Amino acid sequence: VVTINPVIFKQLMDMGFTSNVCNKALYHTKNSGLEQATNWIMEHFDDPDLESPLQFPGVNSSFVPDPQALLQIQEMGFTAEQATKALKSTDNNIERAIDWVFSHVDELNAPETVQEPEFKDGSEKYKLIAFISHLGTSAQVGHYICHILKNNEWILYNDEK
Missing domain, CATH: 1.10.8.10 (Ubiquitin-associated (UBA) domain)
Structure with a gap:
């Protein structure tokens, strides 16, 4: 508790x-x-x-x-x-x-019955290392770019440039 x-x-x-x-x-x-x-x-x-x-x-x-x-x-x-x-x-x-x-x-003083989860999750601590963004008016039109964390800096990967 x-x-x-x-x-x-x-x-x-x-x-x-x-x-x-x-x-x-x-x-x-x-x-x-x-x-x-x-x-x-x-x-x-x-x-x-x-x-x-x-x-x-x-x-x-x-x-x-x-x-x-x-x-x-x-x-x-x-x-x-x-x-x-x-x-x-x-x-x-x-x-x-x-x-x-x-x-x-x-x-x-009776112990509370706790239902054990069927599976064990890992640690809830995650770190974002990359994400993809869409630039455009719809999913059919536009361009995707990727941001990746490298050496504690965000790097933009864009195949149009």
Whole structure:
């Protein structure tokens, strides 16, 4: 279970970032601090999926517990794992989660069954080394060019020149 630092989360929210962006920044910087999270956001500002919910590698569910609700339940004496389980079972509804946690005491410490993927993906870290672009008004008309990363510089290959 990944726990998002609620203090830094609130600071990022106060800066105007959405909860999805804050969750991703804190997860990917391992809650290392406000500056690191802000830098991560700036580096990924143009990512097309920046606003989408955080999905943990190897986990089918895209559930991310609400940091403020998580903190409230933890302040009642429950662990982060127990609070997360309650919030997940109630779609992040704090009132229902508190009711759930007291009415499902026997389930709180039961291990969650995680379905193993049928195949193992490799590392999600890739580096773009080349791409092809089409110049023209349609696929039938135009010209293709290729950009290749060589010695940390992008080289344009164009057979018309």
